[in-house]
Amino acid sequence: MLMLKLAFRNILRNKRRTILTMLSMFGGYTLLVLSISVQNGSYDQVIKFFTKDSTGHAQIVDQTYLDRPTLYKSVPATDQFYQQLMALDSVTHAVPRIVSGALAYGEAKSFPVQVLGVDVEKEASTSFLTEKINQGRYFSANPNNEGYYEVMVGGAVARQLSVSVGDELILISQGSDGSLANDLYQIVGLVGATDGADARNVYLPLAAAQDFYVMQDKAHYWAVLTYDFADSDQLAQTLNTWLSNQPDTNLEAASWKVVSKEFYEAMTADIEGGYISYYIIVILICIGVLNTVLMSVLERTGEFGVLKAIGTSPKRIFSLIVLETLMLAVFSCVAGFIVSLPINYYLAKVGITLPDPVEFSGITMSHMQGLWNISVFTDPALIIIGSAAFISLFPARRAAKIVPVEAMRSL
Incomplete structure (x- = not known):
């Protein structure tokens, strides 16, 4: 004192x-x-x-997918797998996605695009996709009255192909079984700007993407969210522990720090x-x-x-x-x-x-x-x-x- x-x-x-x-x-x-x-x-x-919008806090992928992403490396995209995943305490959201390339055609032009197949309902509650629509509306998971699946396209795709809401879009690529993948879709929404991250994207309902690429009940990865991105490493560890107890699995989980290492x-x-x-x-x-x-x-x-x-x-x-x-x-x-x-x-x-x-x-x-x-x-x-x-x-x-x-x- x-x-x-x-x-x-x-x-x-x-x-x-x-x-x-x-x-x-x-x-x-x-x-x-x-x-x-x-x-x-x-x-x-x-x-x-x-x-939240891109990688998720962690991803579940094939063990070799991050080193060399290809069409043929997939994960289960069944409702049973989703229910088991959501039963984990640290998981708040999970959405399966298919990511691959294709050649898109409008009336007179073609343009290389990145196709993203997403679960329409799960994606709406997980990412910001619904907020990025600047023209048109959010697509439906089911075919319309004419039997066509609805798609949304990025700004650069719409500009290069001179297409807009209501127009038709043709996609051509290769299926996972080696077959020629091609189908016709109807555009219902334009996403993002012409120079943004989504500019070259074409968004398909997951079922449509699975039919297109011949990937029934499969996706390329699961994007998983927890309560806070700061807990992504713990989330990946929890997922890996869970995956190790699954029979005959070749899957692994990686945090966003690994998935987007450069970022x-x-x-x-x-x-x-x-x-x-x-x-x-x-x-x-x-x-x-x-x-x-x-x-x-x-x-x-x-x-x-x-x-x-x-x-x-x-x-x-x-x-x-x-x-x-x-x-x-x-x-x-x-x-x-x-x-x-x-x-x-x-x-x-x-x-x-x-x-x-x-x-x-x-x-x-x-x-x-x-x-x-x-x-x-x-x-x-x-x-x-x-x-x-x-x-x-x-x-x-x-x-x-x-x-x-x-x-x-x-x-």
Whole structure:
């Protein structure tokens, strides 16, 4: 208790210097909180969109499918398999998909496309496909009155083939049995922009894609979602454990980090690049703290000499300097927390309006939102307090090693 009183008295000796030092740590803490919140929040937004709409949090595939995707490597797409999959506690959504290429024909033109066969009902509740329709409507799982399956096409397909809602589309490809696959479909919806991720896609109902590619009760992969994309590794592990207990299976589960390795590595590199600004903030704070503590020690050299002369141990003087610095850092972080809390709440709930909305995976992002969790506030506090404590060690060591006779000459 006596040490706390002495430390508090000492930091109030030079109020101007104390206030300036606290302002630098307060500003650094606030900047770190808001920077980490906005950066991590925006990355979370992107990953949530990407995984929910594209890869899922994990995928169930043939063991060799990710290395070399082909038409012939498939997974079961039966209702029984789906029911067993959904019975797992960590699984919230699961949808089977068929992905392959084809040549699409309009009235007078042809265009290479990527065909995605999806379960119409499951896909609507899993991905953002229904939200990406900019013309027409969502397709039906069953053939229409004329006996044709309905399809939706991407913007580039519609532009290149000069087709629109209500027109017919012919697809030609190869079936999994080696036969020539060809069929006629009716376009009921246009998806995404002409230059987006879905621009070259043609969406078929799963049953239609299975008939087209001769893949009865099969798909190329299951996209599986859990409660949070951050738990994707645990989800993949759970799925692999479940799959290992299935008889005669050659299937495996992989998280989205493995499925889209390049995307994950690019995101990770971008996040790590943002740490440079954090390092700069911390270095500037450390310089300010070091200057303050060192000046304080130099001004009190005579005082430390007297304290040592009357029997104060070097360890006690060392602890006093460190304690003073820690008190400054803690007070600064508390003030920064009070100020940054409502600002970060606004960023997390409302966000920053982007001057030019960004389209990602066919969904328009008009706001950049912050991250709202305890680590956004605790991590900067630990960085500031830890850095201040580390910097104070050098002046504290100097004060602890003062020789009383030489120090008292400065009085």
